[in-house]
Amino acid sequence: MSLAESSEVWAHDSAALVGKAALRKASWRLIPLLGVGYGIAYMDRINISFASLQMNRDLHFSATVYGFGAGLFFLSYAACEVPSNLLLHRVGARRWLARIMLTWGLLAMGMMFVRTPVQFYTVRFLLGMAEAGFFPGVIFYLSEWFPARLRARVISRFYVALPLSSTVMGAVASPLLRLQGRLGLAGWQWLFLLEGLPGVLFSGVLLRYLIDQPKDATWLNAAERDWLVREMANQPVDCDHGDSMVRMLRDPRVWQVGATCLCVQTAGYAYALSAPAILQAATGWGVSVVGWLVSGAGLMGAAAMLGNAVHSDRTGERRWHVALPFLLTAGMFLASGLLRTPWIVAGALTVVKSI
Numbered sequence: 001m002s003l004a005e006s007s008e009v010w011a012h013d014s015a016a017l018v019g020k021a022a023l024r025k026a027s028w029r030l031i032p033l034l035g036v037g038y039g040i041a042y043m044d045r046i047n048i049s050f051a052s053l054q055m056n057r058d059l060h061f062s063a064t065v066y067g068f069g070a071g072l073f074f075l076s077y078a079a080c081e082v083p084s085n086l087l088l089h090r091v092g093a094r095r096w097l098a099r100i101m102l103t104w105g106l107l108a109m110g111m112m113f114v115r116t117p118v119q120f121y122t123v124r125f126l127l128g129m130a131e132a133g134f135f136p137g138v139i140f141y142l143s144e145w146f147p148a149r150l151r152a153r154v155i156s157r158f159y160v161a162l163p164l165s166s167t168v169m170g171a172v173a174s175p176l177l178r179l180q181g182r183l184g185l186a187g188w189q190w191l192f193l194l195e196g197l198p199g200v201l202f203s204g205v206l207l208r209y210l211i212d213q214p215k216d217a218t219w220l221n222a223a224e225r226d227w228l229v230r231e232m233a234n235q236p237v238d239c240d241h242g243d244s245m246v247r248m249l250r251d252p253r254v255w256q257v258g259a260t261c262l263c264v265q266t267a268g269y270a271y272a273l274s275a276p277a278i279l280q281a282a283t284g285w286g287v288s289v290v291g292w293l294v295s296g297a298g299l300m301g302a303a304a305m306l307g308n309a310v311h312s313d314r315t316g317e318r319r320w321h322v323a324l325p326f327l328l329t330a331g332m333f334l335a336s337g338l339l340r341t342p343w344i345v346a347g348a349l350t351v352v353k354s355i
Contacts, residue, residue: 015227018223018224018227019224019227019228019231021224022220022224022225022227022228023146023147023150023228025219025220025224026145026146026214026217026220027146027154027157029217029219030145030210031154031157031158033206033209033210034097034138034141034142034158035157035158035159035160035161036161036202037097037101037134037138037161037202037206038134038135038138038158038159038161038162038165039161039162039164039165039168040101040105040165040198040199040202041101041104041131041134041135041199042161042162042165042166043165043168043169043195044104044105044108044127044131044195044196044199045073045127045128045131046166046269046272046273047108047169047173047191047192047195048066048070048111048124048273049272049273049274049275049276049277050169050173050177050191050276050287050291051111051177051188051191051192052066052188052276052277053177053188053277053280053287054177054180054186054187054188055114055186055188058186058188059114059115059116059120061117061120065117065120067273068121069117069121069124070124070273072121072124072125072128073124073125073127073128073131074128074265074269075125075128076125076126076127076128076129076132077128077129077131077132078128078132079129079132080128080129080132080133081132081133081136083132083133084096084100084132084133084137085133085136085137085140087133088133088137088140089140093141093144093210093212094206094210094211094212095207096137097134097137097138097141097206097210098203098204098206098207098210099203100130100131100132100133100134100137101134101199101202101203101206102200102203103130104127104130104131104134104199105196105197105198105199105200105201105202105203106196106199106200107123107126107127107130107196108127108192108195108196108199109192109193109196109197109200110123110192110196111123111127111192111196112185112188112189112190112192112193138158139155142154142155142158143235144213144214144232145228145232147231147232147235148235149313150313152309152310152312152313152321153306153309153310153313155309156305156306156308156309156310157306157309159305160302160305160306162301163297163298163299163300163301163302163305164298164299164302165298166294166295166297166298166301167294167295167296167298167299167302168295168298169195169294169295170290170291170292170293170294170295170296170298171291171292171295172195173191173276173287173291174287174288174291176190176194176195177190177191177287214228214229214232215229260326264326264329267329267330268329271333271349271352275294275349276290276294278345278349279294279345279346279349282336282340282342282346282349283342283343283345283346284342293346296350297350297351297352300350304325308321308325309321328351329352332348332349332352333348333352335348336348336352
């Protein structure tokens with residue numbers, strides 16, 4: 001090997017080491033912050049599933065009132081997703097994500113003051129508006145920091161906050177509901193208050209520690225920062241923010257992903273918003289046991305999600321890594337609906353929560 005070739009190999013190896021260090025620092029700096037934020041978001045949109053065990057009784061809410069109010073969240077959430085992300089691109093991810101967390105935290109806490117169906121509908125609708133844009137905003141933000149070849153494992157490390165938030169919620173719901181009567185508040189009011197407060201507090205953390213772009217990351221040294229800026233500039237771009245909405249809506253991939261997401265979210269949230277009540281009715285178990293069942297399923301879900309993403313990145317295969325979990329979920333829903341044995345229902349629905 002000539003001197004020139006040796007120098008080229010050395011330079012390549014040196015750049016690879018710099019790049020590895022830059023990505024490792026970015027991962028440890030950004031993903032935990034965003035993951036905690038998303039975990040709080042999911043907990044605040046779903047905690048009514050546990051609160052309903054007391055709230056519906058205390059406020060005389062029928063299943064229709066509860067179901068309509070729970071679903072209103074997603075109407076405003078869907079309507080405000082695109083406007084929210086356009087604003088995020090304009091004002092910067094750091095400020096906009098912090099704003100989202102602050103407003104949803106305040107509204108989540110405000111659920112403790114609900115007394116009538118109209119108030120319930122209003123707060124849930126506003127909560128959907130407030131939360132809109134956080135998840136797609138984070139996905140866009142991560143695409144500005146990590147190469148496409150690492151995207152599955154990076155997103156899974158952030159998204160693992162979803163099953164883990166179920167673990168936290170399941171573990172703390174029962175103790176919070178048992179605060180019934182403390183300081184004149186019902187248990188479900190304590191649940192909304194203490195699970196909404198972290199969103200308000202953590203908004204300040206995001207505002208302080210998130211960085212909008214790699215070029216502004218002072219916690220990277222100059223070589224790492226330059227490598228990351230160059231690497232992200234060379235990433236393929238399918239579309240840019242100058243593309244019209246009409247052009248994007250003409251892309252069949254948008255409709256394919258949208259239809260898939262519609263089916264998955266419809267089934268997933270229909271179950272998530274009623275899981276404690278379904279499991280309690282099917283098994284006769286108390287709130288504490290149901291809570292720990294949901295918690296355990298969340299831990300299994302976190303492990304499955306990370307393993308699936310890493311294997312997908314290593315093999316480069318995407319289609320079956322997405323399709324098989326969907327098929328398994330559908331099978332478990334079918335089994336829980338057709339087979340009414342308590343242990344089968346509990347087992348099947350636990351698997352659903354763990355996928």
